[in-house]
Amino acid sequence: VSQSRYPGERYRDFVVIKHLPIPELNCILREIEHVPSGAQVMHIDCEDTENLFCLSFRTYPSSSDGAPHILEHTVLCGSKKFPVKDPFFAMTRRSLNTFMNALTGSDFTCYPASSQNEKDFYNLLSVYLDAVFHPELKRMSFLQEGHRLEFTDPKDAHTPLQIKGIVFNEMKGSLSSLESRLWHSLMEYLVPDLPYSYNSGGDPKVIPQLSYEQLLDFHKTYYHPSRCLFFFYGNFSLKKHLDTLIETTLKDVSKLPPLAPIPRQPRFQQPIRKQICYPISTEEPTEQLTAIVFGFLTTQLINQEDLLALSILDAAWMDNDASPLKALLLQSKLCVQVDAYMDSDMSEVPYAIVFKGCDPNEVDQLETIFRSSLNQIVQNGIPLETIQAALHQLEFARSEIAADHAPFGLTLFMRSALAKQHGASAEQALMIHSLFEELLLKVQNPRYLPDLIQKYFIDNPHQVRLVLCPDPELCSKELQQEQEMLTQVKAKLSPQEIENILKETEELVVFQKQTEEQSIDCLPKVTLQDVLPTARSFILEESSDKNLTIYHHPCFTNHITYADLLFDLPHVDQEELGYLHLLISLIPELGCGNRTYSQNLNYIQSHVGEIGLSCGIHTQSPILR
Secondary structure, eight states, X not given: OTTOXXXXXXXXXXXXXXXXXXXXXXXXXXXXXXXXXXXXXXEEEOSOSSEEEEEEEEOOOSSSSOHHHHHHHHTTSOBSSOOSSOHHHHHTXXXXXXXXXXXXXXXXXXXXEEESSHHHHHHHHHHHHHHHHSBOOOHXXXXXXXXXXXXXXXTOTTSOEEEEOHHHHHHHHHTTSHHHHXXXXXXXXXXXXXGGGSOTXXXXXXXXXXXXXXXXXHHHHHOOGGGEEXXXXXXXXXXXXXXXXXXXXXXXXXXXXXXXXXXXXXXXXXXXXEEEEEEOOTTSOOTTOXXXXXXXXXXXXXXXXXXXXXXXXXXXHHSSTTSHHHHHHHHTTSOSEEEEEEOTTSSEEEEEEEEEEEOGGGHHHHHHHHHHHHHHHHHHOOOHHHHHHHHHHHHHHHHOOOOTTSOHHHHHIIIIIHHHHTXXXXXXXXXXXXXXHHHHHXXXXXXXXXXXXIIXXXXXXXXXXXXXXXXXXXXXXXXXXXXXXXXXXXXXXXXXXXXXXXXXXXXXXXXXHHHHTOOOTTSOOOOGGGSOSSOOOOOOEEEEETTEEEEEOOOOOTTOOOOOOOOOOOOOOGGGHHHHHHHHHHGGGSOBTTBOHHHHHHHHHHHOSOOOOOOOOOOOOOOOO
């Protein structure tokens, strides 16, 4: 299979559906189906030694009870083959992994891990596969990770009731932030008929409604091998990946019908306006803390052409303070900050423009200026050089092989595999230069982007205006509502139900103590014999050019050159160090030569990916011999 060139080629029970070279990333994309089960395998074959796998499930919430999130936590509490408290945390001490995690999205849950060591890679894969397909899902784990009732004094039924649970408390913390409340509220009103209207992480007001039996049903519905996308990236053998899947997971698996795709959101006939509150501390002043959001539902994810064009538009008119739309909005002085957000992982793509630092009495005035700014840009167009700079930046971002906080393989998973799960073509999401060459021709038409603005922002009635007002009393109000609810629940408890709560609390303490004392010897591990005795050598070639000494390491960077220019600092007094840091932060924000601030920003955007400055001022200690 690793040498396959044509769809239809078979290996054991697998058949190749797609085989495409992606020259821009120096890789080969393969899509493979396990015929008996219908399970999908996606493989990105490249020379990267940091190999990654990701087990991805479509998980559609039907309420904000947090079922996807709580299940993600609970499957990590032990499995049939590895019945230990937390196999994932334990594996961090028995593994050479470069990344391990589990992620709950708005309509998917995925389990990625990566390693450069082959034995370690398959150790991790065996733990992950058993966790998601054969979890113990004990009731005690559900009470620990999800939610439970407990008396303030665990042994005294006369004390007040409280709600405990890791996910319950985690989501309480999450919803204390403006950004989290803003996004979940916007989705509630913008796509009210889709799963995105619910908080997949869970709303603390709704989480206690999830039962243990409902969690088991959720796992049975979504965590089936035939409904999993098995994603692999790197230079390890595809044949071995497939053999492992058959031996551990896919043998004798029955085929379930595929999940129905997420339906389209019925479009609004007119915009919706809502006002809500978000919490701030009681000591914090409320002036200029109102946030205003204009949210638009744009195109479907499968319409990759318009999605890419919207991405270019987003970069062109909102990327920095000198960008056309952002500059007009900031000049109004009706906000302190304005940013745009677009979620390209959803089946239909929302676009939101968020204003912060607003006056609640100037909402209508701000909306008037916002809409007049849209019309002004449609009428005048966007300068071609600005569009080309945006194209350059987006092309650079998609070309760069950068890990940031996660492996590059996970970046490509997020870009392509999620699109595939929604029915879009993975190669469209992976290809770079060919797509941008087509788009560059289209933007030569000065009406291309203005017509897009007209279609999705001016003439589109499916939009929401959301005003978020700060409320220093909201936290205490919500806590009081929770306490009143618990008081009512306690008043209705029967003697048997009280006894059950006391018993469950005691059993959970015993369960947690037992799991702390568990042996983890059942988990696989790597030993010194599995580790290469020498580190990889990254040789620097030295050369000279005029007064510069150049050190160069050749490697595949997708045609991107990275350059660091190093200069010795003159003597800097200690009291001047603060000014030095200030200067370094200001230099990239200034004009240069004959270019103004905005002209210099556009120049940088058009020619490089990024320019950044830093200084090293820590004195190195002499080496003791």
